[in-house]
Amino acid sequence: MTVDLGQLAVAFAWGGFCAVERRGFLQAMLSRPLVGGTVMGLLLGDVQAGLYVGLLFELYHLGAASLGASRPENDTLAATAGAAFAASLARSNGAPSVPALWSLGVLACGGLGLLGRAVERQLERHARALAGKAEASAEAGELRRAVRQNLFGLWPFFVAFGALTALGSLAGQLAAPWERSLPLPLLRGLAWAYPAMASVAAAIAVRGANDRRGHLYAAGAAGVVAVAAAVGFWRAAS
Amino acid sequence: MRIPRRVLWRVYWRSLFLQAAWNPQGMQNLGLAYALYPALEVLYPDEAARSEALRRHLTVFNTHPYVAASILGGVLHHERRIARGEEPPDRVVAFKAALMGPLAALGDGFFWLSLRPAVGAACAGLVPWLGGWAALLFVVLYNAVHLVLRARFYRMGLLLGDGVLAALGAERLPVWGTRLRHVAAACAGGLAAGLAAQFGAQQPGAGGPLLGAGCLLLGGVGYWAVGRRLPHNVLLFLAAGLAVAAGAFL
Numbered sequence: 001m002t003v004d005l006g007q008l009a010v011a012f013a014w015g016g017f018c019a020v021e022r023r024g025f026l027q028a029m030l031s032r033p034l035v036g037g038t039v040m041g042l043l044l045g046d047v048q049a050g051l052y053v054g055l056l057f058e059l060y061h062l063g064a065a066s067l068g069a070s071r072p073e074n075d076t077l078a079a080t081a082g083a084a085f086a087a088s089l090a091r092s093n094g095a096p097s098v099p100a101l102w103s104l105g106v107l108a109c110g111g112l113g114l115l116g117r118a119v120e121r122q123l124e125r126h127a128r129a130l131a132g133k134a135e136a137s138a139e140a141g142e143l144r145r146a147v148r149q150n151l152f153g154l155w156p157f158f159v160a161f162g163a164l165t166a167l168g169s170l171a172g173q174l175a176a177p178w179e180r181s182l183p184l185p186l187l188r189g190l191a192w193a194y195p196a197m198a199s200v201a202a203a204i205a206v207r208g209a210n211d212r213r214g215h216l217y218a219a220g221a222a223g224v225v226a227v228a229a230a231v232g233f234w235r236a237a238s
Numbered sequence: 239m240r241i242p243r244r245v246l247w248r249v250y251w252r253s254l255f256l257q258a259a260w261n262p263q264g265m266q267n268l269g270l271a272y273a274l275y276p277a278l279e280v281l282y283p284d285e286a287a288r289s290e291a292l293r294r295h296l297t298v299f300n301t302h303p304y305v306a307a308s309i310l311g312g313v314l315h316h317e318r319r320i321a322r323g324e325e326p327p328d329r330v331v332a333f334k335a336a337l338m339g340p341l342a343a344l345g346d347g348f349f350w351l352s353l354r355p356a357v358g359a360a361c362a363g364l365v366p367w368l369g370g371w372a373a374l375l376f377v378v379l380y381n382a383v384h385l386v387l388r389a390r391f392y393r394m395g396l397l398l399g400d401g402v403l404a405a406l407g408a409e410r411l412p413v414w415g416t417r418l419r420h421v422a423a424a425c426a427g428g429l430a431a432g433l434a435a436q437f438g439a440q441q442p443g444a445g446g447p448l449l450g451a452g453c454l455l456l457g458g459v460g461y462w463a464v465g466r467r468l469p470h471n472v473l474l475f476l477a478a479g480l481a482v483a484a485g486a487f488l
Contacts, residue, residue, distance in 0.1 A: 029377060060474065069300070195481075196477045200457060211420055
């Protein structure tokens with residue numbers, strides 16, 4: 001099989017940009033799972049895969065936040081790599097985007113949130129060295145050089161997270177022949193796994209909303225939607 | 239000593255890089271120094287005075303990156319006075335130290351724990367209707383609040399100096415935060431039911447309603463299990479395993 005280097009390059013660039021946006025520049029939420037995943041899907045030619053992988057990770061990580069010096073799991077890496085995995089897998093097989101592939105993307109890359117956090121911690125060592133260099137430059141009277149060190153903190157994030165995201169795309173391409181050989185019942189089960197995981201992610205999101213009465217609001221909204229859906233089915237059936 | 243408007247905008251632009259070199263030792267210190275530097279060049283033409291001013295901002299600094307804009311404005315307010323000889327340099331150091339903790343709590347509570355989850359859950363809930371446009375809506379809605387407030391905080395700091403904390407208190411961010419958290423919870427619950435119904439409807443035969451009901455039940459069990467501190471990733475994989483087994487054998 002051949003590896004599509006263009007897809008790897010696109011995944012690298014968008015994954016790297018998202019890491020920089022999440023961590024060090026702007027923080028306008030372009031790197032949130034819903035946005036980062038959807039754009040990754042768009043760039044790799046499968047918006048649906050990116051959108052639904054991103055949606056699930058958005059719910060899963062909804063309440064996580066970087067408070068003080070604490071670091072949550074890296075939701076951006078999980079979403080962009082998961083979207084790249086699912087989109088590259090679908091494209092390599094020439095297959096339409098289906099929930100079974102989205103589930104594979106989520107299951108393959110869900111653990112990357114923890115890896116991303118570990119990588120961030122390692123990269124903070126580089127930033128600590130930059131701070132030391134800035135202080136030394138300021139002491140020596142090289143003030144412009146001192147403040148410029150701030151921008152040098154961005155590129156390691158771009159390279160490291162871009163590479164990890166590109167690996168997600170590569171894994172998707174390499175998994176294509178394996179996915180084609182999966183038995184139909186298993187694929188059907190994987191398709192069922194998507195809404196099951198989304199329900200659990202929504203439950204995690206309700207807890208993550210940090211609202212004492214959140215369960216009441218969530219149950220109320222779920223009840224209204226479920227009743228509306230049941231009425232819709234009943235009307236369609238009759 | 240006046241700081242030209244062009245330089246004030248430059249400081250604001252550079253404040254968007256506040257966390258570029260976040261490190262465990264000085265935290266956002268490099269970002270703060272980087273943002274302030276164009277204004278320090280104007281305020282302190284003398285090299286030694288500028289060096290001294292820069293070094294007092296290379297000490298530990300950490301707060302919420304958006305609300306930091308108000309501290310940045312307040313620092314410029316004080317630095318102007320220091321440059322004119324109207325107050326001693328330790329006033330600006332005390333100003334930063336006094337504000338960064340309370341403003342971090344305010345920003346974390348409103349932006350990270352209320353606005354972001356609410357807009358995220360609401361836009362995720364609109365995915366079945368809007369498709370990929372929901373992601374664009376997320377960016378637009380969130381930043382309509384974020385960028386406007388960030389610029390407003392910066393202006394407040396510049397104009398009010400020490401009075402910025404009282405002015406921020408009048409914004410009633412915690413009250414808005416509580417309302418937004420209700421929205422986040424309701425949208426997450428509604429979305430769970432909506433997805434269960436959507437996927438159930440796509441499933442042919444008797445499996446459809448079963449799938450939908452099973453997903454909702456899993457959501458309820460998931461809510462209970464999260465409260466019992468079961469790790470989230472274990473829960474996700476358990477749900478997937480159950481669904482794969484059910485889908486394969488039913």
